[in-house]
Amino acid sequence: MSVGIRHDDLRRRNRAMVIGAVRRGGQPSRTEIAATTGLSHSTISAISADLIAEGILTEGKPNEAGLLKRGRPQVGLGLNPKAATVMTVVLSLNFLSVAVIDYAGQVVAEEQRRLDTLTMSREALIGECTAIVRRRLEDPDLDVRSVARIALGIQGITDTKARAMLWSPITPQTDIAFADILEAEFGIPATMENDCNMMAVALRWRDPERYRDDFIAILLSHGIGMGLVLKGELFTGTHSSGGEFGHMIHRPGGALCRCGRRGCVEAYAGNYAIWRNARQLGEDTEPAADVSDAQMRTLAATARENDGPEREAYRKAGEALGYGLGSLFALIDPAPVAMVGVSAAAFDLIEPALREAIAQTAGGQHSKSISFDTEPNELPLIREGCAMRALTFVDQEIFAPGVQARAGAGKNVA
Template identity: 90%
Template sequence: MSVGIRHDDLRRRNRAMVISAVRRAGQPSRTEIAATTGLSHSTISAISSDLIQEGILAESKGSETVSLKRGRPQVGLCLNPEAAAVLAVVLSLNFLSVAVIDYAGHVVAEEQRRLDTLTMSRDELIDECVAIVRRRIEDPDLDVQSVARIALAIQGITDSHARAMLWSPITPQTNIAFADILEREFGIPAIMENDCNMMAVALRWRDPDRYRDDFIAILLSHGIGMGLVLKGELFTGTHSSGGEFGHMIHLPGGALCRCGRRGCVEAYAGNYAIWR
């Protein structure tokens, strides 16, 4: 039994490596994927054949180029855009957006709305988030069955385990379990996370050679946020916001921060602090 489990885990890992290699390279050949992943050519052939049959990958005939070497031209593999889609929702100060992103990473539809987040009630904030997602899902051009996940990014302190926004400078409302609310409403798996944590993860996926083991992603806007990666893993701390250095104390008893404390880094370096 244990051998079977290890074999399944290995197979899933190898499949993920192949998909990741295709996503990062665009239209690599099987030979290029083997060189990138270190997997054997026979393994690459078997995995790519399965993924093509499942509709996850496709052969990109247009990528054939005239080779200076003898033999058949290499045929590139690409991600099938129709394999799945993700709804990416971003809630920030006075702004709400949603984008439909296909499996190849292309934005196929989006919507943006201006809101007065600082004065909205809890129910109004939730209703706006649900409504903007509903409009995308009800778009006749979108295959709802292809939507694999709803992902919500938000500025502030989050708890990814509780799937909730605990506190955010964009609203006086607290402890809103956005992920559970969206999942119940649409029956689609949902996650929510601090926006800077998502930025750090995205950077690592986009350029793993540059963003590999230890790095930080800093967002300077109305507030200050940070995503922290240590030893190749996102560092989240107890409540998924371990990198929130904007609310570390810079000067005890200093300027008043939006979080209610005094002396935070953000109270001196956030754009509202600079304006002040």
């Protein structure tokens, strides 16, 4: 349950905080870190001396910042790229990509591969993942011992502990404990993350101004996914990655969803649903296995040209998303939204109906003030998110080690 703070936790946490301040960027000086953390200069000085001696941080070149002030110039601290390495593995429909990233966040190597994920056996899928990781680890340019963490990202549902994929639309296989498998194979700590959660993580690092403590990342792709950051923390379900926005119910008993149920938001707003409606196939039509991005772009172009069934299909998608967001906003209050994925490029077709629907809901009071941003390409976001996830793990668990995670400290509901 609730657990005390031991004396050794103190240094550990403050170390993690200094590293975090440096990772957040801007080559902060010791003085700046002291200011933002509220700790004394002496403490920051001591901690950063340690971290530099251990090769985790480096002192930047002085005079780097340009403008010269009167006194002793600040010396910026940066992450030592050689301090460690992490790997990201992103598994999406028919596509596997891996990247090696240095401690400062720069990609140092990558590899991509086309697969037929929908028909592959369990063993083949696992085999491809371990094989691609092994190839990267065998790269002579890479010091294997420096690889401190592997983060996998996958479309689908993962468990809360980020160990296993529970279900995924990209494969009929279920319950694959990828994290455990990779750990056993390579002896490197690994996690299995949900794609949309990683999108949210990446957005937060990319644009901390806009995506700070509360925001929503929605993936508009074949399926509909969501990553949610609330009060500065990634929101997950109690047992799974959660946030299955696409499977909130839009119309009870409505259109057939890929998940086999009826009336989910996705059954109106997923690519296959927009496709189905645009082709006027009827709501009971079995969802198409895949609609290519090119097909979707053509569809959007047609919809923009004339007011036919294509435009109506996007309208219906907007309506479903709007009512879904409205229900979500009833629970969490409105927040900035990032629309990601190929259909985000067609957001102009979606937005009017979406806003109209939101206006009919509890979030509607501030309907106009809700801001949307679009980002058509989800894969780079997922990879960035995985990278940051892996790197912050190294920051916190390896470079600021201590008593193992004493979860729940100080938690108290009342």
